[in-house]
Amino acid sequence: MADDENPPIDENRRDFILNTTTSVVAGAGIATACWPFISSMNPSSDVLSKATSEASLKGIEPGEMKTVPWQGKPVFILHRTKKQITSMETSDGGKDPQADAERVQNPDWLVLVGICTHLGCVPARKKEGWFCPCHGSVYDNSGRVLTGPAPRNLELPPYEFVSSEKIIIGKTEKPPIKS
Amino acid sequence: MKHVIGWIDRRFPLTAFVKHELTEYPTPRNLSFWWNFGSLAGIVLVIQIITGIFLAMHYKPDASLAFDSVEHIMREVNYGWLIRFMHSTGASAFFAMIFIHMARTLYYGSYRAPRELMWWTGQVLLLLLMATAFMGYLLPWGQMSYWGAQVITSLFGAVPFLGDEMVIWLRGDFTVGNATLTRFFALHYLLPFIIVAAVIIHLVALHAVRSSNPSGINLKDKNNIPFHPYFTVKDLFGISVFFTVYSYFVFFNPNLLIEADNYIPANPMQTPAHIVPEWYFLPFYAILRAVPDLVGGVIAMALSVMIFAAMPYLDRSKIPGGARYRPIFRIMFYLFMLDILVLGYVGAHPPEGFLVPLGQIATFFYFAAFAFLRFFSKWEDKWLFNRGLPAEVQAMLSSEQAQKTDRRHHKKDRRETPGDNHND
Numbered sequence: 001m002a003d004d005e006n007p008p009i010d011e012n013r014r015d016f017i018l019n020t021t022t023s024v025v026a027g028a029g030i031a032t033a034c035w036p037f038i039s040s041m042n043p044s045s046d047v048l049s050k051a052t053s054e055a056s057l058k059g060i061e062p063g064e065m066k067t068v069p070w071q072g073k074p075v076f077i078l079h080r081t082k083k084q085i086t087s088m089e090t091s092d093g094g095k096d097p098q099a100d101a102e103r104v105q106n107p108d109w110l111v112l113v114g115i116c117t118h119l120g121c122v123p124a125r126k127k128e129g130w131f132c133p134c135h136g137s138v139y140d141n142s143g144r145v146l147t148g149p150a151p152r153n154l155e156l157p158p159y160e161f162v163s164s165e166k167i168i169i170g171k172t173e174k175p176p177i178k179s
Numbered sequence: 180m181k182h183v184i185g186w187i188d189r190r191f192p193l194t195a196f197v198k199h200e201l202t203e204y205p206t207p208r209n210l211s212f213w214w215n216f217g218s219l220a221g222i223v224l225v226i227q228i229i230t231g232i233f234l235a236m237h238y239k240p241d242a243s244l245a246f247d248s249v250e251h252i253m254r255e256v257n258y259g260w261l262i263r264f265m266h267s268t269g270a271s272a273f274f275a276m277i278f279i280h281m282a283r284t285l286y287y288g289s290y291r292a293p294r295e296l297m298w299w300t301g302q303v304l305l306l307l308l309m310a311t312a313f314m315g316y317l318l319p320w321g322q323m324s325y326w327g328a329q330v331i332t333s334l335f336g337a338v339p340f341l342g343d344e345m346v347i348w349l350r351g352d353f354t355v356g357n358a359t360l361t362r363f364f365a366l367h368y369l370l371p372f373i374i375v376a377a378v379i380i381h382l383v384a385l386h387a388v389r390s391s392n393p394s395g396i397n398l399k400d401k402n403n404i405p406f407h408p409y410f411t412v413k414d415l416f417g418i419s420v421f422f423t424v425y426s427y428f429v430f431f432n433p434n435l436l437i438e439a440d441n442y443i444p445a446n447p448m449q450t451p452a453h454i455v456p457e458w459y460f461l462p463f464y465a466i467l468r469a470v471p472d473l474v475g476g477v478i479a480m481a482l483s484v485m486i487f488a489a490m491p492y493l494d495r496s497k498i499p500g501g502a503r504y505r506p507i508f509r510i511m512f513y514l515f516m517l518d519i520l521v522l523g524y525v526g527a528h529p530p531e532g533f534l535v536p537l538g539q540i541a542t543f544f545y546f547a548a549f550a551f552l553r554f555f556s557k558w559e560d561k562w563l564f565n566r567g568l569p570a571e572v573q574a575m576l577s578s579e580q581a582q583k584t585d586r587r588h589h590k591k592d593r594r595e596t597p598g599d600n601h602n603d
Contacts, residue, residue: 038348041362047352067448071353074448118473120333120354121326122450133452134330135468136530151473 047072052170054162057109065125067114070169074114074122075157076130076143077167080107084141093144096153100142103156111167112143113157118150130154200386205403206410207392213287214390215417216280221378222418223273228371230266231315238318240364242357245320246444264433270312271436272425274459277308281487286512288494288501289391295491297388300381302488307377309460309484311370314363316457317355321441326454328355328363334467337477354447395500396579453529462519462545465526469535469542479542486549493549496556498563499579504572507559515548 053070060066060079067074080088085107088100104110114122116132123130129140137148144153159169187193237256239248252259281301284290290298317328332349336342351358392398428435436458440451456464466483470476502509518541525538568576 041351042348043352072356072447073354119330133450134454149471149473
């Protein structure tokens with residue numbers, strides 16, 4: 001094609017293409033360059049490696065509770081009495097109804113992440129369950145929220161019984177056992 | 180000396196700048212002492228930056244060392260106790276000055292046109308101050324530090340979809356941990372300098388629109404006096420009074436506003452039986468607790484801070500200024516202050532018994548004050564106009580009208596641009 005047959009140059013069109021490509025490419029570059037910095041704020045590998053904890057159930061008498069750390073979070077292990085089990089099995093909780101059987105592998109042992117689902121405080125042990133000192137959420141002996149601002153029941157960590165007196169908290173190779 | 184200044188002036192507008200912005204800067208002659216609190220907040224900012232830099236020379240931002248390094252500052256560093264108490268008292272003083280500064284702005288309607296940008300840059304400054312204070316409070320790594328950070332970072336869990344990931348990202352850990360402490364320290368050192376930049380913007384805006392004054396209208400030139408010496412002296416007087424009160428807290432009662440529980444090292448396994456934020460967050464904390472729902476509570480709390488930005492739109496009274504010539508606005512202002520005190524009381528105590536409904540009622544009135552301001556103002560305008568305005572207000576209104584038309588003529592002459600936004 002001869003040069004003089006070319007259509008006249010549309011300056012507006014050229015500007016548009018030039019500006020768009022420049023800003024899109026530059027924008028993508030800036031966004032990509034931001035990623036390492038944003039990602040650096042996520043948990044580092046040493047933090048992630050605290051994934052599982054072992055806990056011994058030895059010496060926790062019925063009615064007693066033990067707190068063990070898992071991923072830096074407190075995990076409550078409650079040895080429930082027969083009375084507590086029966087009263088929990090007959091109710092469905094409160095704001096976030098769930099059967100007690102769905103929350104335990106062995107009804108004697110209740111294993112919970114001890115962090116209030118409202119704003120992350122550690123609820124204090126009371127006879128009837130737990131009470132969060134920060135904003136007054138109340139949980140029963142199945143870790144189900146009864147009243148207060150907490151939206152959900154206390155979280156259940158993945159765990160499994162390695163023997164009748166020991167559990168491993170956290171995701172292991174095998175999926176957690178469902179009772 | 181003259182030679183040196185002359186040499187500089189030929190290269191940099193030093194004398195002109197000082198003259199224009201300081202010595203000859205026109206300032207309304209009727210300013211009361213309520214106009215002192217801006218400069219006082221500036222002084223506290225300087226105290227905080229200086230003491231903070233010296234504290235950072237001895238502080239160790241590491242979860243296993245932080246608590247002990249603060250005690251090291253208190254016991255072993257020469258005058259460490261003084262520098263630390265100046266810094267911790269300064270944080271409270273900063274909020275006290277800012278709250279009074281804001282209350283003055285609300286009372287006298289200083290946020291109204293043409294000072295909306297003053298108010299909004301001030302709002303940004305308030306948010307920056309809150310963020311800086313919150314991050315600084317984690318650094319001593321005591322129980323209150325730890326659980327305060329735990330609760331506030333958890334607030335971001337209310338963000339839809341990304342909430343949980345965002346909380347972990349903010350903390351750099353599954354709970355508040357070492358990663359959280361080091362990043363809070365980095366940001367706590369950075370933010371004050373951003374605050375300085377924002378203060379400069381606030382002052383540039385101030386010098387464009389000039390100070391408001393108790394009357395609520397822009398004064399004519401003859402009612403303005405040069406900033407120096409009249410207001411340099413007045414500000415210095417305010418500063419000396421401030422330092423007297425500040426020194427009382429630093430030297431005689433430095434622990435008054437520090438929760439005793441913060442002298443217990445952070446323990447991620449146990450929340451203190453009763454956690455409370457610092458006094459300056461109590462009303463907002465009470466609003467958070469008043470809503471029995473996580474997302475709702477977070478929205479209400481965020482709104483309780485941000486809603487001030489809407490004031491220039493919510494207040495459309497035809498009477499100039501704030502409470503001075505508007506009795507109903509004045510009553511609303513005092514009730515609002517009372518409501519904030521009630522919220523503060525509720526926030527400071529465990530959520531039990533009558534405090535729960537009291538907090539909810541106070542939260543309702545807090546937002547109602549903003550929601551109904553326009554209707555009350557309209558009714559008040561009508562009532563005041565029907566009753567007949569006091570002569571001085573009438574005079575102010577007509578002189579303001581005259582100034583406006585005057586300005587509009589000038590504008591038209593200069594640029595031939597129609598329209599003038601000063602009408603609303």
